[in-house]
Amino acid sequence: LIFQKFNQAVLGGRVKTMLCGGAVLSEDTQRFVQAALCVTLFQGYGLTETCASGSIADQLDTSVGRAGYPLVCCEMRLQNWDEGQYRNTDKPHPRGEILIGGKMVAAGYFAEAAKENVNFKEINGTRYFSTGDIGEIFPDGTVKIIDRKKDLIKLRGGEYVSLTKVEMVIGKVPIVENCCLCASSSAEYTVLLISPNQRNIASYTEKHFDNKEWQKLIDDEDFGNQVLKDIQEACRKGGIERYETPQRVKVVADPWSPETGLVTDALKLKRKAIELKYHDDIEKLYREPPKQKQTKKSARVSPAKDSDKQPQQSVKKENTENENEKEVKRNETNEKQSKDVTDVSQDVIPDKQE
Template identity: 40%
Template sequence: MGIIPKVGKNDIYLAYLPMAHVLELVAEHIIVAVGGAIGYGSPLTLTDTSNKIKKGTKGDATVLLPTLLAAVPAILDRVRHGVLKQVDTKGGLSKKLFNLAYERRLQALNGSWFGAWGLERILWNLFVFRKIRKVLGGHIRLMLSGGAPLSADTQRFINICFSAGIGQGYGLTETCAGGAFSDFDESSVGHVGPPVPSSYIKLIDWPEGGYSIHDSPMPRGEIVIGGTNVTLGYFKNEEKTRESYKVDERGVRWFYTGDIGRFHADGCLEIIDRKKDIVKLQHGEYVSLGKVEAALIGSPYVDNVMLHADPFHSYCVALVVVSHEALEKWASKQGTTYSDISELCMKEETVKEVYASIVKEAKNSRLEKFEIPAKIKLLCNPWTPESGLVTAALKIKRESIRKTYDNELKELYSS
């Protein structure tokens, strides 16, 4: 309760993650404890423009008008991309006004333009950002993000457009969601804050990945969490328990997360990699799959993406789930004829357009040449929890996707 400020009986919480997600479990317990209200929705009905919302009807947030929201980066990224698409569609004066307002607020957050904090901030919120806030009901004041690292761009977007505090949390089911948590009024981005009061966090060397606690300017290594919130182990799985849990000479029980982090000078933790997401290519280069995917999904044509790296080849490939709206809009401008979205995805000019877009995003993120996929396969069907290809928190299930699209991956490497 000390970490999440001023939560009380007047708050309304929108719950859409499954109770099996430890972040959701903890969040709902807190709301019940303070006497707040909970409304239940789903990731596919969250906003008025969500995939499962019938045209002309309202999404969960519009109906419930929540004040609190626990989110995962995939959801917040979709909200951001959706708003930016609407701004681009309107164009003209509306787009110029939005860009001006956003830039002034960004300068204020970065401390380079103090004038945008007072009356000017009120005016921007009233005339520009008020409509954007209605995407999530218009009453959101606090958000908690967990499940994966939140990009700095998306965090700033939420701060500015929704005038809401957003705290990044880091933890796992094995640590009862506890680990690290940033303050809601934190002005810096790109980290998950210091350890929570119940946790100890240390880094250990991972030589195979090139990470060391002696690295400069910041120590880097695998994140290991200890404390009273660390669970006893995995149910009826002694082998995995012995592998992931270790008790030191002082009796402290440590969980080895498999995540790679680094500590800033102020004690804040930043997540930079994951051991399971790192693949070594044929010529010895290491590729971080998650890092590359986070960059590529910035393309307006990409709804979801999975990078695949085969250790027996010198390059990567990618499966790209396309954004129907963005692709159809491009096809309309080009005068491209097609019978359905599936046919459009198979056209050579479509593949070239999407590929050029993701290469641009990759270069903007300063990815190395070997990290950029050499070939891509466009997919028209979205990955949903019902299909078993993403989790309820919309994180991709790599092994399930590999098995489902085994032929497509083999074709990318053989062609």
């Protein structure tokens, strides 16, 4: 009843159902919208190459995070992707790259884009399109988009980083309006570019640095370290692996919008355009690797063992005996010399009685 008033004020009070498509919707966001707006929010999945056909959730399905059931006009299958360790034999649910087939699949790309026609293939007389999306099929037949094949980057150490997965977690940080995680097969860690939320970043810098003009702080080292600390904490709470978590971050002043050419009309990232525009910044982030704290090892004197003490005692005892022997010999020599001197003196000095 409380949120029904909010529905009335914002949506007019007559909206009962909402459909989301174009990008993966997080489970937390779906739950929040359904609770706050008092509506049924469900997801659909499709691509331009398949005339938007794919799958759609049932209105009576109360699960979240899933894209629903395949439409009756198309077929859907999973193709193994061994490199990313997604297979249709995975347990508890089969996983793999989603292939959508049917008469609504396009014949191919036009002009220069025709080089991508390898994504179209025919299987058992049916034309399929390789979507590049990684899906998971549940026992009830519903589909869940869990990853993006083109967004998986292999680091130098052999680990795979899912760019979209990490960006979705970082996108929940209040100061982040949009972000782009950058990874390279020649690097051991990832770096991050952030397009900030204008209002939240102003209050953020005022809180931490007593300055609302955040544009003047984007090159400040303390500012960058504070933002990086908050980003890494969000990744830790979001279950992001250490090798996926960005180790360097750069806040940019330019807004990312369709007008600037850095995102599509559906607000999806244009990674190539972003990497070209901020090429120097990305190179600088990699040229200055994160500083690791070096701990000084204190020198310890290990206590002497009993086996070590025994030889020292025996050597000391032996030295003492040698000194005693030398002292005895020295005394004997002195006595002999004294006796010889006495005898000589007796020969030289005449006897008084005589």
